[in-house]
Amino acid sequence: MTITLEPTAAIDERTADLLFRDARTVYSFTDQPVSEAQLSEVYDLMKWAPTAMNSQPLRIVLVRSDDARARLLPHLAEGNRPKAASAPIVAILAADTRFHENLPRLLPQAPGAKDLFADEERREHAARFNATLQAGYFILAVRAAGLHAGPMGGFDAVGVDHDLLGDGPLKSIMIVNIGHPAEGGTFPRNPRLTSAEVVTTL
DSSP states (O other), X not given: OOOOOOXXXXXXXXXXXIIIISOOOBSSBOSOOOOHHHHHHHHHHHTTOOXXXXXXXXXXEEEOSHHHHHHHGGGBOGGGHHHHHHOSEEEEEEEETTGGGGHHHHOTTOTTGGGGGOXXXXXXXXXXXXXXXXXXXXXXXHHHTTOXXXXXXXXXXXXXXXXXXXXXXXXXXXEEEEEOBOTTOBOOOOOOOOHHHHOOOO
């Protein structure tokens, strides 16, 4: 059976501004709460991100309680602690290194797919690569849901994996603060490279 894909309509200018041009990394947040419905909307958008073999290795651990936040903050770089402390929700984005267990369900047309990841090193590399791809979509989904994101890489991953992820198959790759920006909570846009500097046509 041949599947015909309809042409994709370009997004309008307002949406392009919301997701890309006007979006900023947020460094401090108001105390306006983030609802479970909004977080569900974020996931329902993010889940359509492409991943190799439909592997979907990203796992999201939401830090909302005071206890969980107190466990997280010491593992962040000192400059990142106030950012996370001010956010209503902090998401730990992690790669599930046992993602291959789901492949029989997620890729039913390839019954032997799980066996391709018997090697632990290869499996972890695939998990981290594809989870990082999903993390980019997660940030866009946060913006699309009417929220703002503050992604951070400055943290002790070993400590986070031990204290909040239980030293299991989940390996943290990114921390994302989520909420609404406080006054002065973003910085002015820095320059971007031009297309001519980045793109090469062969």
